[in-house]
Amino acid sequence: MKVSIIITLKKDVLDPQGKVIHQALEGMGFNNISEVRQGKYFEIDIKETETKRAKDKVEEMCKKLLANLVIENYEIIDAQ
Amino acid sequence: MKSAVITFPGSNCDRDMDVALKKFGFKNKMVWHGDIELPKSDIVVLPGGFSYGDYLRCGSMASKSKIMKAVLNFANTGGMVIGICNGFQILVETGLVPGALLRNKYLEFICKNVFVKINNKQNTYFKNIENDILELHIAHNEGNYFCTSDQLKEIQDNQQIALNYCSQNGEVEKKFNPNGSINNIAGVFNKKKNVLGMMPHPERMIDLSLSGEDGSLFFNNLINNIK
Known part of the structure:
Protein backbone atom coordinates (compact mmCIF):
# COMPACT_ATOMS: atom_id res chain seq x y z
CA MET A 1 0.00 0.00 0.00
CA LYS A 2 1.24 3.46 -0.92
CA VAL A 3 0.88 6.13 1.70
CA SER A 4 1.43 9.80 0.84
CA ILE A 5 2.42 12.35 3.43
CA ILE A 6 2.85 16.09 3.31
CA ILE A 7 5.03 17.82 5.85
CA THR A 8 4.73 21.56 6.31
CA LEU A 9 6.32 24.13 8.58
CA LYS A 10 4.04 25.25 11.40
CA LYS A 11 2.36 28.61 10.93
CA GLU A 48 0.52 -3.71 4.56
CA THR A 49 -2.91 -4.35 3.10
CA GLU A 50 -5.14 -2.85 5.73
CA THR A 51 -5.48 0.95 5.46
CA LYS A 52 -5.72 1.70 9.16
CA ARG A 53 -2.67 -0.37 10.05
CA ALA A 54 -0.68 1.24 7.23
CA LYS A 55 -1.70 4.73 8.31
CA ASP A 56 -0.89 4.00 11.95
CA LYS A 57 2.58 2.76 11.04
CA VAL A 58 3.25 5.80 8.84
CA GLU A 59 2.00 8.11 11.56
CA GLU A 60 4.53 6.54 13.91
CA MET A 61 7.24 7.14 11.28
CA CYS A 62 6.20 10.78 11.01
CA LYS A 63 6.38 11.28 14.75
CA LYS A 64 9.71 9.48 15.16
CA LEU A 65 11.64 10.64 12.10
CA LEU A 66 9.94 12.21 9.10
CA ALA A 67 8.68 15.32 10.87
CA ASN A 68 10.18 17.40 13.66
CA LEU A 69 7.10 18.23 15.67
CA VAL A 70 8.70 21.33 17.18
CA ILE A 71 8.59 23.05 13.81
CA GLU A 72 6.57 20.85 11.44
CA ASN A 73 3.12 19.36 10.96
CA TYR A 74 2.44 16.16 9.03
CA GLU A 75 -0.64 15.08 7.18
CA ILE A 76 -1.33 11.71 5.63
CA ILE A 77 -3.08 12.73 2.44
CA ASP A 78 -3.58 9.39 0.74
CA ALA A 79 -3.32 5.64 1.33
CA GLN A 80 -4.13 3.14 -1.40
CA MET B 1 40.21 13.11 31.91
CA LYS B 2 38.69 11.04 29.15
CA SER B 3 36.70 12.25 26.20
CA ALA B 4 35.06 10.62 23.19
CA VAL B 5 34.30 12.25 19.85
CA ILE B 6 31.69 10.57 17.66
CA THR B 7 32.37 10.45 13.93
CA PHE B 8 29.30 10.26 11.70
CA PRO B 9 29.48 9.89 7.94
CA GLY B 10 29.89 13.53 6.89
CA SER B 11 31.36 14.84 10.15
CA ASN B 12 34.25 17.18 9.34
CA CYS B 13 35.17 18.83 12.62
CA ASP B 14 35.80 15.56 14.44
CA ARG B 15 39.59 15.62 13.96
CA ASP B 16 39.82 19.32 14.87
CA MET B 17 37.96 18.48 18.05
CA ASP B 18 40.34 15.56 18.70
CA VAL B 19 43.33 17.94 18.35
CA ALA B 20 41.71 20.53 20.62
CA LEU B 21 40.78 18.06 23.37
CA LYS B 22 44.24 16.50 23.37
CA LYS B 23 45.93 19.90 23.41
CA PHE B 24 44.24 20.72 26.70
CA GLY B 25 44.92 17.37 28.33
CA PHE B 26 42.00 15.10 27.51
CA LYS B 27 42.70 11.50 26.61
CA ASN B 28 40.45 11.39 23.60
CA LYS B 29 39.02 8.45 21.70
CA MET B 30 37.31 8.61 18.33
CA VAL B 31 34.10 6.58 18.19
CA TRP B 32 32.41 5.39 15.01
CA HIS B 33 28.66 6.04 14.61
CA GLY B 34 28.03 2.35 13.97
CA ASP B 35 29.48 1.30 17.34
CA ILE B 36 27.07 0.41 20.09
CA GLU B 37 29.19 1.17 23.14
CA LEU B 38 30.96 4.29 24.33
CA PRO B 39 34.44 4.02 25.83
CA LYS B 40 34.60 5.13 29.46
CA SER B 41 34.38 8.91 29.14
CA ASP B 42 33.97 12.05 31.23
CA ILE B 43 32.58 13.90 28.25
CA VAL B 44 31.17 12.93 24.86
CA VAL B 45 31.40 15.32 21.91
CA LEU B 46 29.15 15.39 18.85
CA PRO B 47 31.25 17.34 16.36
CA GLY B 48 30.38 19.70 13.53
CA GLY B 49 29.99 18.78 9.89
CA PHE B 50 27.29 17.60 7.57
CA SER B 51 26.31 14.21 8.96
CA TYR B 52 24.45 12.10 6.39
CA GLY B 53 24.66 14.99 3.93
CA ASP B 54 22.09 16.93 5.96
CA TYR B 55 19.42 14.64 4.44
CA LEU B 56 15.83 15.08 5.64
CA ARG B 57 16.73 17.66 8.32
CA CYS B 58 20.22 18.50 9.58
CA GLY B 59 21.13 16.03 12.30
CA SER B 60 17.97 13.94 11.95
CA MET B 61 19.59 10.84 10.49
CA ALA B 62 22.57 10.97 12.84
CA SER B 63 20.23 11.26 15.82
CA LYS B 64 18.94 7.76 14.98
CA SER B 65 22.35 6.14 14.43
CA LYS B 66 23.43 3.14 16.51
CA ILE B 67 25.85 4.92 18.84
CA MET B 68 23.23 7.50 19.78
CA LYS B 69 21.43 4.97 22.00
CA ALA B 70 24.56 4.82 24.14
CA VAL B 71 24.95 8.62 24.01
CA LEU B 72 21.32 9.11 25.09
CA ASN B 73 21.79 6.69 27.92
CA PHE B 74 25.02 8.43 28.95
CA ALA B 75 23.33 11.86 28.90
CA ASN B 76 20.23 10.67 30.71
CA THR B 77 22.35 9.29 33.54
CA GLY B 78 24.09 12.64 34.02
CA GLY B 79 27.03 12.25 31.60
CA MET B 80 28.37 15.40 29.94
CA VAL B 81 27.53 15.66 26.26
CA ILE B 82 28.41 18.64 24.11
CA GLY B 83 27.22 19.13 20.54
CA ILE B 84 28.90 21.75 18.38
CA CYS B 85 27.22 23.04 15.22
CA ASN B 86 25.97 19.88 13.45
CA GLY B 87 26.36 18.25 16.87
CA PHE B 88 23.88 20.82 18.24
CA GLN B 89 21.52 19.98 15.37
CA ILE B 90 21.83 16.29 16.29
CA LEU B 91 21.11 17.10 19.96
CA VAL B 92 17.88 18.97 19.16
CA GLU B 93 16.80 16.08 16.93
CA THR B 94 17.27 13.62 19.80
CA GLY B 95 15.26 15.90 22.07
CA LEU B 96 18.12 16.07 24.60
CA VAL B 97 18.02 19.85 24.29
CA PRO B 98 14.83 21.76 23.43
CA GLY B 99 14.04 23.61 20.21
CA ALA B 100 15.04 23.25 16.58
CA LEU B 101 17.57 24.77 14.19
CA LEU B 102 16.11 26.30 11.05
CA ARG B 103 17.63 27.61 7.86
CA ASN B 104 19.45 30.92 8.46
CA LYS B 105 17.09 33.86 8.16
CA TYR B 106 18.81 35.41 5.13
CA LEU B 107 19.39 32.04 3.42
CA GLU B 108 23.16 32.34 3.36
CA PHE B 109 25.83 30.04 4.68
CA ILE B 110 27.53 32.08 7.39
CA CYS B 111 31.23 31.61 8.03
CA LYS B 112 32.75 34.24 10.29
CA ASN B 113 33.87 35.11 13.79
CA VAL B 114 31.17 36.20 16.23
CA PHE B 115 31.00 37.27 19.84
CA VAL B 116 28.89 35.33 22.28
CA LYS B 117 27.93 36.18 25.82
CA ILE B 118 27.96 33.47 28.44
CA ASN B 119 24.51 33.61 29.96
CA ASN B 120 24.88 31.05 32.73
CA LYS B 121 28.04 30.07 34.60
CA GLN B 122 26.36 27.80 37.15
CA ASN B 123 27.40 24.65 35.32
CA THR B 124 30.42 22.48 34.59
CA TYR B 125 30.93 23.99 31.14
CA PHE B 126 31.38 27.63 32.10
CA LYS B 127 31.93 27.68 35.87
CA ASN B 128 35.06 29.69 36.78
CA ILE B 129 35.59 31.02 33.28
CA GLU B 130 36.81 34.61 33.69
CA ASN B 131 35.49 36.10 30.47
CA ASP B 132 31.82 36.92 29.97
CA ILE B 133 32.25 37.30 26.22
CA LEU B 134 34.00 34.88 23.88
CA GLU B 135 35.03 35.40 20.29
CA LEU B 136 34.31 32.16 18.46
CA HIS B 137 33.81 31.01 14.91
CA ILE B 138 30.52 30.02 13.28
CA ALA B 139 30.10 28.18 10.00
CA HIS B 140 26.57 27.02 9.30
CA ASN B 141 23.54 27.15 7.06
CA GLU B 142 20.98 26.02 9.64
CA GLY B 143 21.74 27.79 12.91
CA ASN B 144 18.57 29.80 13.29
CA TYR B 145 17.45 28.64 16.74
CA PHE B 146 13.71 28.26 17.11
CA CYS B 147 11.46 27.15 19.93
CA THR B 148 7.82 27.71 20.81
CA SER B 149 6.92 30.59 23.13
CA ASP B 150 6.14 28.05 25.89
CA GLN B 151 9.53 26.42 25.43
CA LEU B 152 11.23 29.82 25.43
CA LYS B 153 9.63 30.68 28.75
CA GLU B 154 10.64 27.31 30.14
CA ILE B 155 14.29 27.59 29.07
CA GLN B 156 14.44 31.13 30.41
CA ASP B 157 12.94 30.09 33.74
CA ASN B 158 15.34 27.14 34.02
CA GLN B 159 18.40 29.19 33.01
CA GLN B 160 18.93 26.89 30.03
CA ILE B 161 20.14 29.56 27.63
CA ALA B 162 23.91 29.10 27.54
CA LEU B 163 25.10 31.62 24.97
CA ASN B 164 23.72 34.64 23.12
CA TYR B 165 25.17 36.33 20.05
CA CYS B 166 26.34 39.79 21.06
CA SER B 167 28.64 42.71 20.22
CA GLN B 168 32.27 42.84 21.23
CA ASN B 169 31.10 44.61 24.39
CA GLY B 170 28.41 42.10 25.19
CA GLU B 171 25.31 43.91 23.94
CA VAL B 172 22.73 41.28 23.00
CA GLU B 173 20.83 43.04 20.24
CA LYS B 174 19.17 42.15 16.97
CA LYS B 175 21.90 43.72 14.87
CA PHE B 176 24.43 41.28 16.34
CA ASN B 177 22.24 38.29 15.49
CA PRO B 178 23.83 36.56 12.49
CA ASN B 179 21.17 34.01 11.63
CA GLY B 180 17.78 35.03 13.01
CA SER B 181 17.87 32.92 16.19
CA ILE B 182 15.16 33.69 18.75
CA ASN B 183 16.59 36.05 21.39
CA ASN B 184 20.06 35.75 19.78
CA ILE B 185 20.37 32.23 21.21
CA ALA B 186 23.66 30.57 20.21
CA GLY B 187 23.64 27.70 22.71
CA VAL B 188 21.28 25.91 25.09
CA PHE B 189 21.53 23.41 27.92
CA ASN B 190 19.20 20.60 28.88
CA LYS B 191 17.39 21.05 32.17
CA LYS B 192 20.16 19.48 34.27
CA LYS B 193 22.92 21.43 32.42
CA ASN B 194 24.94 18.29 31.68
CA VAL B 195 24.11 18.54 27.96
CA LEU B 196 25.14 21.60 25.95
CA GLY B 197 24.39 22.37 22.33
CA MET B 198 26.03 25.37 20.67
CA MET B 199 26.52 26.63 17.13
CA PRO B 200 29.96 28.32 17.59
CA HIS B 201 33.12 26.24 17.26
CA PRO B 202 35.50 26.58 20.24
CA GLU B 203 37.83 24.02 18.63
CA ARG B 204 38.59 26.53 15.87
CA MET B 205 39.91 29.13 18.33
CA ILE B 206 42.75 27.35 20.09
CA ASP B 207 45.77 28.79 18.35
CA LEU B 208 46.56 32.48 18.34
CA SER B 209 48.65 32.28 15.18
CA LEU B 210 45.73 30.72 13.27
CA SER B 211 42.61 32.25 14.72
CA GLY B 212 42.23 33.22 18.34
CA GLU B 213 42.39 31.73 21.77
CA ASP B 214 38.96 32.13 23.28
CA GLY B 215 38.41 28.45 22.48
CA SER B 216 41.48 27.74 24.61
CA LEU B 217 39.79 29.50 27.54
CA PHE B 218 36.80 27.24 27.07
CA PHE B 219 38.73 23.94 26.92
CA ASN B 220 41.15 24.88 29.71
CA ASN B 221 38.28 25.81 31.93
CA LEU B 222 36.34 22.68 30.94
CA ILE B 223 39.09 20.21 31.86
CA ASN B 224 39.72 22.00 35.16
CA ASN B 225 36.04 21.84 36.00
CA ILE B 226 35.80 18.13 35.21
CA LYS B 227 38.90 17.19 37.25
Whole structure:
Protein backbone atom coordinates (compact mmCIF):
# COMPACT_ATOMS: atom_id res chain seq x y z
CA MET A 1 0.00 0.00 0.00
CA LYS A 2 1.24 3.46 -0.92
CA VAL A 3 0.88 6.13 1.70
CA SER A 4 1.43 9.80 0.84
CA ILE A 5 2.42 12.35 3.43
CA ILE A 6 2.85 16.09 3.31
CA ILE A 7 5.03 17.82 5.85
CA THR A 8 4.73 21.56 6.31
CA LEU A 9 6.32 24.13 8.58
CA LYS A 10 4.04 25.25 11.40
CA LYS A 11 2.36 28.61 10.93
CA ASP A 12 4.51 30.58 13.34
CA VAL A 13 7.78 29.18 11.95
CA LEU A 14 9.61 31.46 9.53
CA ASP A 15 9.97 29.98 6.04
CA PRO A 16 12.68 32.06 4.33
CA GLN A 17 12.73 29.78 1.28
CA GLY A 18 9.00 30.23 0.80
CA LYS A 19 9.52 34.00 1.02
CA VAL A 20 12.21 33.99 -1.66
CA ILE A 21 10.05 31.81 -3.94
CA HIS A 22 7.22 34.27 -3.36
CA GLN A 23 9.47 37.16 -4.40
CA ALA A 24 10.67 35.27 -7.48
CA LEU A 25 7.09 34.54 -8.53
CA GLU A 26 6.19 38.19 -8.13
CA GLY A 27 9.23 39.11 -10.20
CA MET A 28 7.87 36.85 -12.93
CA GLY A 29 4.61 38.73 -12.94
CA PHE A 30 2.46 36.59 -10.62
CA ASN A 31 1.18 39.50 -8.57
CA ASN A 32 -1.81 38.05 -6.76
CA ILE A 33 0.03 35.86 -4.23
CA SER A 34 -0.33 36.58 -0.53
CA GLU A 35 2.07 33.91 0.77
CA VAL A 36 4.19 30.92 -0.28
CA ARG A 37 5.07 28.13 2.16
CA GLN A 38 7.40 25.31 1.15
CA GLY A 39 6.97 21.75 2.40
CA LYS A 40 7.99 18.14 1.80
CA TYR A 41 6.16 15.25 0.20
CA PHE A 42 6.82 11.57 0.89
CA GLU A 43 5.49 8.40 -0.72
CA ILE A 44 5.97 5.33 1.39
CA ASP A 45 5.27 1.93 -0.11
CA ILE A 46 4.48 -0.18 2.92
CA LYS A 47 3.95 -3.95 2.99
CA GLU A 48 0.52 -3.71 4.56
CA THR A 49 -2.91 -4.35 3.10
CA GLU A 50 -5.14 -2.85 5.73
CA THR A 51 -5.48 0.95 5.46
CA LYS A 52 -5.72 1.70 9.16
CA ARG A 53 -2.67 -0.37 10.05
CA ALA A 54 -0.68 1.24 7.23
CA LYS A 55 -1.70 4.73 8.31
CA ASP A 56 -0.89 4.00 11.95
CA LYS A 57 2.58 2.76 11.04
CA VAL A 58 3.25 5.80 8.84
CA GLU A 59 2.00 8.11 11.56
CA GLU A 60 4.53 6.54 13.91
CA MET A 61 7.24 7.14 11.28
CA CYS A 62 6.20 10.78 11.01
CA LYS A 63 6.38 11.28 14.75
CA LYS A 64 9.71 9.48 15.16
CA LEU A 65 11.64 10.64 12.10
CA LEU A 66 9.94 12.21 9.10
CA ALA A 67 8.68 15.32 10.87
CA ASN A 68 10.18 17.40 13.66
CA LEU A 69 7.10 18.23 15.67
CA VAL A 70 8.70 21.33 17.18
CA ILE A 71 8.59 23.05 13.81
CA GLU A 72 6.57 20.85 11.44
CA ASN A 73 3.12 19.36 10.96
CA TYR A 74 2.44 16.16 9.03
CA GLU A 75 -0.64 15.08 7.18
CA ILE A 76 -1.33 11.71 5.63
CA ILE A 77 -3.08 12.73 2.44
CA ASP A 78 -3.58 9.39 0.74
CA ALA A 79 -3.32 5.64 1.33
CA GLN A 80 -4.13 3.14 -1.40
CA MET B 1 40.21 13.11 31.91
CA LYS B 2 38.69 11.04 29.15
CA SER B 3 36.70 12.25 26.20
CA ALA B 4 35.06 10.62 23.19
CA VAL B 5 34.30 12.25 19.85
CA ILE B 6 31.69 10.57 17.66
CA THR B 7 32.37 10.45 13.93
CA PHE B 8 29.30 10.26 11.70
CA PRO B 9 29.48 9.89 7.94
CA GLY B 10 29.89 13.53 6.89
CA SER B 11 31.36 14.84 10.15
CA ASN B 12 34.25 17.18 9.34
CA CYS B 13 35.17 18.83 12.62
CA ASP B 14 35.80 15.56 14.44
CA ARG B 15 39.59 15.62 13.96
CA ASP B 16 39.82 19.32 14.87
CA MET B 17 37.96 18.48 18.05
CA ASP B 18 40.34 15.56 18.70
CA VAL B 19 43.33 17.94 18.35
CA ALA B 20 41.71 20.53 20.62
CA LEU B 21 40.78 18.06 23.37
CA LYS B 22 44.24 16.50 23.37
CA LYS B 23 45.93 19.90 23.41
CA PHE B 24 44.24 20.72 26.70
CA GLY B 25 44.92 17.37 28.33
CA PHE B 26 42.00 15.10 27.51
CA LYS B 27 42.70 11.50 26.61
CA ASN B 28 40.45 11.39 23.60
CA LYS B 29 39.02 8.45 21.70
CA MET B 30 37.31 8.61 18.33
CA VAL B 31 34.10 6.58 18.19
CA TRP B 32 32.41 5.39 15.01
CA HIS B 33 28.66 6.04 14.61
CA GLY B 34 28.03 2.35 13.97
CA ASP B 35 29.48 1.30 17.34
CA ILE B 36 27.07 0.41 20.09
CA GLU B 37 29.19 1.17 23.14
CA LEU B 38 30.96 4.29 24.33
CA PRO B 39 34.44 4.02 25.83
CA LYS B 40 34.60 5.13 29.46
CA SER B 41 34.38 8.91 29.14
CA ASP B 42 33.97 12.05 31.23
CA ILE B 43 32.58 13.90 28.25
CA VAL B 44 31.17 12.93 24.86
CA VAL B 45 31.40 15.32 21.91
CA LEU B 46 29.15 15.39 18.85
CA PRO B 47 31.25 17.34 16.36
CA GLY B 48 30.38 19.70 13.53
CA GLY B 49 29.99 18.78 9.89
CA PHE B 50 27.29 17.60 7.57
CA SER B 51 26.31 14.21 8.96
CA TYR B 52 24.45 12.10 6.39
CA GLY B 53 24.66 14.99 3.93
CA ASP B 54 22.09 16.93 5.96
CA TYR B 55 19.42 14.64 4.44
CA LEU B 56 15.83 15.08 5.64
CA ARG B 57 16.73 17.66 8.32
CA CYS B 58 20.22 18.50 9.58
CA GLY B 59 21.13 16.03 12.30
CA SER B 60 17.97 13.94 11.95
CA MET B 61 19.59 10.84 10.49
CA ALA B 62 22.57 10.97 12.84
CA SER B 63 20.23 11.26 15.82
CA LYS B 64 18.94 7.76 14.98
CA SER B 65 22.35 6.14 14.43
CA LYS B 66 23.43 3.14 16.51
CA ILE B 67 25.85 4.92 18.84
CA MET B 68 23.23 7.50 19.78
CA LYS B 69 21.43 4.97 22.00
CA ALA B 70 24.56 4.82 24.14
CA VAL B 71 24.95 8.62 24.01
CA LEU B 72 21.32 9.11 25.09
CA ASN B 73 21.79 6.69 27.92
CA PHE B 74 25.02 8.43 28.95
CA ALA B 75 23.33 11.86 28.90
CA ASN B 76 20.23 10.67 30.71
CA THR B 77 22.35 9.29 33.54
CA GLY B 78 24.09 12.64 34.02
CA GLY B 79 27.03 12.25 31.60
CA MET B 80 28.37 15.40 29.94
CA VAL B 81 27.53 15.66 26.26
CA ILE B 82 28.41 18.64 24.11
CA GLY B 83 27.22 19.13 20.54
CA ILE B 84 28.90 21.75 18.38
CA CYS B 85 27.22 23.04 15.22
CA ASN B 86 25.97 19.88 13.45
CA GLY B 87 26.36 18.25 16.87
CA PHE B 88 23.88 20.82 18.24
CA GLN B 89 21.52 19.98 15.37
CA ILE B 90 21.83 16.29 16.29
CA LEU B 91 21.11 17.10 19.96
CA VAL B 92 17.88 18.97 19.16
CA GLU B 93 16.80 16.08 16.93
CA THR B 94 17.27 13.62 19.80
CA GLY B 95 15.26 15.90 22.07
CA LEU B 96 18.12 16.07 24.60
CA VAL B 97 18.02 19.85 24.29
CA PRO B 98 14.83 21.76 23.43
CA GLY B 99 14.04 23.61 20.21
CA ALA B 100 15.04 23.25 16.58
CA LEU B 101 17.57 24.77 14.19
CA LEU B 102 16.11 26.30 11.05
CA ARG B 103 17.63 27.61 7.86
CA ASN B 104 19.45 30.92 8.46
CA LYS B 105 17.09 33.86 8.16
CA TYR B 106 18.81 35.41 5.13
CA LEU B 107 19.39 32.04 3.42
CA GLU B 108 23.16 32.34 3.36
CA PHE B 109 25.83 30.04 4.68
CA ILE B 110 27.53 32.08 7.39
CA CYS B 111 31.23 31.61 8.03
CA LYS B 112 32.75 34.24 10.29
CA ASN B 113 33.87 35.11 13.79
CA VAL B 114 31.17 36.20 16.23
CA PHE B 115 31.00 37.27 19.84
CA VAL B 116 28.89 35.33 22.28
CA LYS B 117 27.93 36.18 25.82
CA ILE B 118 27.96 33.47 28.44
CA ASN B 119 24.51 33.61 29.96
CA ASN B 120 24.88 31.05 32.73
CA LYS B 121 28.04 30.07 34.60
CA GLN B 122 26.36 27.80 37.15
CA ASN B 123 27.40 24.65 35.32
CA THR B 124 30.42 22.48 34.59
CA TYR B 125 30.93 23.99 31.14
CA PHE B 126 31.38 27.63 32.10
CA LYS B 127 31.93 27.68 35.87
CA ASN B 128 35.06 29.69 36.78
CA ILE B 129 35.59 31.02 33.28
CA GLU B 130 36.81 34.61 33.69
CA ASN B 131 35.49 36.10 30.47
CA ASP B 132 31.82 36.92 29.97
CA ILE B 133 32.25 37.30 26.22
CA LEU B 134 34.00 34.88 23.88
CA GLU B 135 35.03 35.40 20.29
CA LEU B 136 34.31 32.16 18.46
CA HIS B 137 33.81 31.01 14.91
CA ILE B 138 30.52 30.02 13.28
CA ALA B 139 30.10 28.18 10.00
CA HIS B 140 26.57 27.02 9.30
CA ASN B 141 23.54 27.15 7.06
CA GLU B 142 20.98 26.02 9.64
CA GLY B 143 21.74 27.79 12.91
CA ASN B 144 18.57 29.80 13.29
CA TYR B 145 17.45 28.64 16.74
CA PHE B 146 13.71 28.26 17.11
CA CYS B 147 11.46 27.15 19.93
CA THR B 148 7.82 27.71 20.81
CA SER B 149 6.92 30.59 23.13
CA ASP B 150 6.14 28.05 25.89
CA GLN B 151 9.53 26.42 25.43
CA LEU B 152 11.23 29.82 25.43
CA LYS B 153 9.63 30.68 28.75
CA GLU B 154 10.64 27.31 30.14
CA ILE B 155 14.29 27.59 29.07
CA GLN B 156 14.44 31.13 30.41
CA ASP B 157 12.94 30.09 33.74
CA ASN B 158 15.34 27.14 34.02
CA GLN B 159 18.40 29.19 33.01
CA GLN B 160 18.93 26.89 30.03
CA ILE B 161 20.14 29.56 27.63
CA ALA B 162 23.91 29.10 27.54
CA LEU B 163 25.10 31.62 24.97
CA ASN B 164 23.72 34.64 23.12
CA TYR B 165 25.17 36.33 20.05
CA CYS B 166 26.34 39.79 21.06
CA SER B 167 28.64 42.71 20.22
CA GLN B 168 32.27 42.84 21.23
CA ASN B 169 31.10 44.61 24.39
CA GLY B 170 28.41 42.10 25.19
CA GLU B 171 25.31 43.91 23.94
CA VAL B 172 22.73 41.28 23.00
CA GLU B 173 20.83 43.04 20.24
CA LYS B 174 19.17 42.15 16.97
CA LYS B 175 21.90 43.72 14.87
CA PHE B 176 24.43 41.28 16.34
CA ASN B 177 22.24 38.29 15.49
CA PRO B 178 23.83 36.56 12.49
CA ASN B 179 21.17 34.01 11.63
CA GLY B 180 17.78 35.03 13.01
CA SER B 181 17.87 32.92 16.19
CA ILE B 182 15.16 33.69 18.75
CA ASN B 183 16.59 36.05 21.39
CA ASN B 184 20.06 35.75 19.78
CA ILE B 185 20.37 32.23 21.21
CA ALA B 186 23.66 30.57 20.21
CA GLY B 187 23.64 27.70 22.71
CA VAL B 188 21.28 25.91 25.09
CA PHE B 189 21.53 23.41 27.92
CA ASN B 190 19.20 20.60 28.88
CA LYS B 191 17.39 21.05 32.17
CA LYS B 192 20.16 19.48 34.27
CA LYS B 193 22.92 21.43 32.42
CA ASN B 194 24.94 18.29 31.68
CA VAL B 195 24.11 18.54 27.96
CA LEU B 196 25.14 21.60 25.95
CA GLY B 197 24.39 22.37 22.33
CA MET B 198 26.03 25.37 20.67
CA MET B 199 26.52 26.63 17.13
CA PRO B 200 29.96 28.32 17.59
CA HIS B 201 33.12 26.24 17.26
CA PRO B 202 35.50 26.58 20.24
CA GLU B 203 37.83 24.02 18.63
CA ARG B 204 38.59 26.53 15.87
CA MET B 205 39.91 29.13 18.33
CA ILE B 206 42.75 27.35 20.09
CA ASP B 207 45.77 28.79 18.35
CA LEU B 208 46.56 32.48 18.34
CA SER B 209 48.65 32.28 15.18
CA LEU B 210 45.73 30.72 13.27
CA SER B 211 42.61 32.25 14.72
CA GLY B 212 42.23 33.22 18.34
CA GLU B 213 42.39 31.73 21.77
CA ASP B 214 38.96 32.13 23.28
CA GLY B 215 38.41 28.45 22.48
CA SER B 216 41.48 27.74 24.61
CA LEU B 217 39.79 29.50 27.54
CA PHE B 218 36.80 27.24 27.07
CA PHE B 219 38.73 23.94 26.92
CA ASN B 220 41.15 24.88 29.71
CA ASN B 221 38.28 25.81 31.93
CA LEU B 222 36.34 22.68 30.94
CA ILE B 223 39.09 20.21 31.86
CA ASN B 224 39.72 22.00 35.16
CA ASN B 225 36.04 21.84 36.00
CA ILE B 226 35.80 18.13 35.21
CA LYS B 227 38.90 17.19 37.25
